Amino acid sequence: MKTKEADGMMYFALLSQVNLLSQVHHPNLVELLGYHTSYEKQNPVQMLVYEYMPGGTLMDHLYGMPLIIYTF
Numbered sequence: 301m302k303t304k305e306a307d308g309m310m311y312f313a314l315l316s317q318v319n320l321l322s323q324v325h326h327p328n329l330v331e332l333l334g335y336h337t338s339y340e341k342q343n344p345v346q347m348l349v350y351e352y353m354p355g356g357t358l359m360d361h362l363y364g365m366p367l368i369i370y371t372f
Contacts, residue, residue, distance in 0.1 A: 310344075310346070311339070314335065314337060314346050318332065318335050321348070330350045330353050331350065332348060332350055333349045333351055334349045335348050335349060336349070
């Protein structure tokens with residue numbers, strides 16, 4: 301079972317990452333748009349939100365996965 305101190309350390313680590321990533325601007329990198337945290341007892345959630353990357357995921361671009369285009 302995690303303690304409140306461990307939760308606080310995780311939150312501080314997330315804020316440190318958000319602070320660093322929000323200062324990085326480069327044409328070849330996607331921009332960090334925001335973050336979300338929710339610390340419920342059984343299901344803590346930490347999420348970083350990046351800008352949309354057209355043409356597939358980063359893994360698709362790095363490892364040459366086949367491009368699947370969905371049309372709705």
